[in-house]
Amino acid sequence: MKVFISLDMEGISGISEWEDVIPGRRHYEAGRRLLTQDVNAAIEGALEAGATQIIVNESHGPMNNLLLEELHPAADVIRGFFKPLCMMQGIDDTCDAAFFIGYHGRAGLGEAVLNHTLSGVAIHRLVLNGKEVGEAGLNAAIAGVFNVPVVLVTGDTQTAQEVEADIPGVYTVAVKSGITGLSSLAIHPQRARELIRQTAEEALLNRSKVKPIELPKVNTIEIEFTKSQFATAVSWMPGVELIDGRTVRYQCDDMASIMPVVQAMLLLTGQVNRMITGT
Numbered sequence: 263m264k265v266f267i268s269l270d271m272e273g274i275s276g277i278s279e280w281e282d283v284i285p286g287r288r289h290y291e292a293g294r295r296l297l298t299q300d301v302n303a304a305i306e307g308a309l310e311a312g313a314t315q316i317i318v319n320e321s322h323g324p325m326n327n328l329l330l331e332e333l334h335p336a337a338d339v340i341r342g343f344f345k346p347l348c349m350m351q352g353i354d355d356t357c358d359a360a361f362f363i364g365y366h367g368r369a370g371l372g373e374a375v376l377n378h379t380l381s382g383v384a385i386h387r388l389v390l391n392g393k394e395v396g397e398a399g400l401n402a403a404i405a406g407v408f409n410v411p412v413v414l415v416t417g418d419t420q421t422a423q424e425v426e427a428d429i430p431g432v433y434t435v436a437v438k439s440g441i442t443g444l445s446s447l448a449i450h451p452q453r454a455r456e457l458i459r460q461t462a463e464e465a466l467l468n469r470s471k472v473k474p475i476e477l478p479k480v481n482t483i484e485i486e487f488t489k490s491q492f493a494t495a496v497s498w499m500p501g502v503e504l505i506d507g508r509t510v511r512y513q514c515d516d517m518a519s520i521m522p523v524v525q526a527m528l529l530l531t532g533q534v535n536r537m538i539t540g541t
Contacts, residue, residue, distance in 0.1 A: 271322035272366035273417030275454035307462025321349035368396025374420035406475030433465035
């Protein structure tokens with residue numbers, strides 16, 4: 263049984279501020295250890311449920327945050343930012359289930375800890391097939407292309423509520439509850455990891471109860487950017503339509519083909535942002 267794990271960092275147990283998740287900041291090294299331990303707990307639960315192959319895709323920031331020598335040796339790891347499926351690189355139709363570990367809420371989701379969607383600098387709102395989604399909803403749709411159910415998501419209480427609405431039947435572990443978006447009430451990491459281990463095992467054993475996301479024949483993504491200059495530059499890409507000052511639309515029959523386009527959009531907005539800010 264093959265399990266795919268996509269990990270983020272903002273939804274990891276004990277993490278509550280940007281100092282915890284940005285390389286070089288004062289709490290980042292401690293955050294890396296918390297991240298590695300939460301992922302290990304999910305791996306242990308998967309193994310207890312009978313997993314025989316585990317692929318972990320690093321999906322936060324530079325996407326090389328795990329302490330590899332402390333990671334459970336049963337897992338293989340995909341690292342690095344420059345990859346076409348971004349947070350879902352490595353998933354395919356040979357996977358039996360997917361876990362999203364340490365995920366955060368979509369941009370503007372109440373007081374969800376460090377909430378944003380793909381890029382806090384560039385993206386204000388992302389709508390997939392008429393519904394606003396965050397990273398979990400977007401990535402669950404990509405998993406659906408390969409007929410893979412997302413059976414477990416861990417993060418804060420707000421994120422758990424978001425994904426339960428987006429992914430019917432998904433198992434969730436709320437390791438903390440956001441207070442202001444930059445603070446949280448957190449379960450002790452040891453207890454959080456035990457909950458993750460137990461729920462990962464339960465979710466995988468009951469994976470048949472969680473159905474992959476069903477997609478329409480034509481998929482539409484609309485992105486409202488934070489600056490009009492981002493939308494203007496992105497609208498110059500083939501097939502991308504500018505629908506108002508800050509919003510673009512892109513359509514494609516294959517959802518998996520949308521993600522490389524979105525990834526290219528983010529790379530382009532990063533370049534435009536450097537032009538705007540002079541940094």
